[in-house]
Amino acid sequence: MKTDTTTGAAISFDNVGKAFPKKGGGSVMALDDISLSVEPGTITGIIGRSGAGKSTLLRMVNGLEKPTSGKVTVAGRDVGAATGAGLREIRREVGMIFQHFNLLASRTVYENVALPLEISGTPSREIRKRVDDLVARVGLEDFRNRYPAELSGGQKQRVGVARALATQPKVLLSDEATSALDPETTQTVLELLADINRDLGLTILLITHEMAVVRDIASHVAVIEDGKIVEDGSTYDIFTDPRHPTTKSFLSGVTGVTLPQFIARDLTETRPKGPSREVMRITFVGDNATDPLLAKMSTELGLQVNILAGAVEEIGPRPFGNLLISVEADRAEEARNFLEHNQQRTEVLGYVG
Template identity: 90%
Template sequence: MQTDTTTGAAITFDAVGKAFPKKGGGSVMALEDISLSVEPGTITGIIGRSGAGKSTLLRMVNGLEKPTSGAVTVAGRDVGAAGAADLREIRREVGMIFQHFNLLSSRTVRENVALPLEISGTPAREIAPRVDDLVERVGLQDFRNRYPAELSGGQKQRVGIARALATQPKVLLSDEATSALDPETTQTVLELLGDINRDLGLTILLITHEMAVVRDIASHVAVIEDGHIVEDGSTYDVFTAPQHPTTQSFLSSVTGVTLPHFIARQLRDTRPEGNAREVMRITFAGENATDPLIAEMSRDLGLQVNILAGAVEEIGPRPFGNLLISVDADGAEQARAFLERNQQRTEVLGYVG
């Protein structure tokens, strides 16, 4: 994912801004100078806190919102400048799934999935086989004649996914699609989206406030804060070397790698006199991510290492881990040099007496 306009991109945001009028006059900027390219066939996550602007950004892709400045293009077509006929055609190529499902309670599973096809004027003889194929794809063939009230949350979301695929879109938008689901159901829905991405080559753009969702499904990620993209790149690169404090905050919540409170309370920026220990964060990534480097370092350098917290994650096929340790301050420089020779990143967090 690049932060400029790429002609082959499935979706581009080119210097996009969005202002909303305020009561009493004036306006408030929801988005400012957003430039981002989403490549065909990728799964890109846009993560941000409530009010950061991510939903507004997503709604611009299918024309539900228009930019105040800049341009949003889908497959090279300017969404904001599209007339009514062109916008209908763009929307046929952009499916959308919602946080709260938005199913019609009076229609069965099959009838809900068929709705976009009926609205678009698809001949009746083509609707039934396509609907049956989609219902089977999302694993609801035994529930095809059930009504939404008879379905679980995960099943409802599967109906929403099937409905979003009905018009055979090239792009699928996901608006917090798993935030109303329990963790186990969330995982099955994410696996389904991953299968759809692989099987159909569909470009998926999803927004979320959960870094775990990005970790589990997205190949690329953009972090949005106060209407600005503060960091973007491949998910692996962003997870293993976050640059912005907002990204770092999100990552600490998903990995759980934070200092124990009794250590954090003692932590100092400068080394105290006498016996002191340096507290450091180690990010394990790359070819040596699963090697027993701490054991080797302790043995080779004769250092006593105290492990304070840690977690191992997986981004796609590649592992990465975060470990918080303390070592005797006199040997800390040697420890950091050893780790960096083995391609691991280190960060000094402070010192304890």
């Protein structure tokens, strides 16, 4: 794949801004000084709340939106500056999967997948071969002559994936592709995207508001808030050591990091007078992520540890866990020193009486 000669990125956003005009004059900034590189062959997730600017960012990759400032490049070519045949060529290299499928009701599965090839003037014999291959890849051979109304949501999205691959793109964009699906179907679509990424070496850029989707499929993640990238990096690093409050908020719904309500109600930032317990989060990472460190700490230090919440899971091939615990406040520093000596991260959340 031809990549950007300065960054080596399949997709790059260089100081990108986007302003939309407001009724009555003036403008509103949808994106503000965005800089981000998406490396070839990776799956990168853009996560943000509704209105954060993630859809606008995605639409710049295929030229549906043009930046007000800065530059967006795909395979080394400036998308915002491209017009006519140049823009059409870029769009052939960028496939798109939509949240609500966008299938034509009057066309069969086969005909929906074939549509981009018909538009681009591909010969009929080549269309047949490519569509047959794609329908088989997404597991819909038995449904090739069915219409969208006869398909489940997951099957419709598989048609959408096949159609997005029809022009043999270098980049695949996913616009909330699983948000209209149930959890089980979501997992099968994510597995399909992971297979495509692995088998075809396709670069995938997906936007979502679900951190679990990022956890399950993305190697890299960027968090967008109010039109700005507030945090980005490898998925493992972001999950195990989030820095920005928005990232921490997204993570609170996964990986067992939410405090039980009866603890959160009584939590104080400062240590109260009298007997109290310190509440801390432990992030278990690295080679010791699955070791029984709490049991070892209790035995060696004689500490009573109260486990409040937690989970151990995997990000890619690497295990990590989050535990919320409380220990006697008088000995909390001793506990933290023990854990950090064993390469685990700790964070003081507050105190309870």
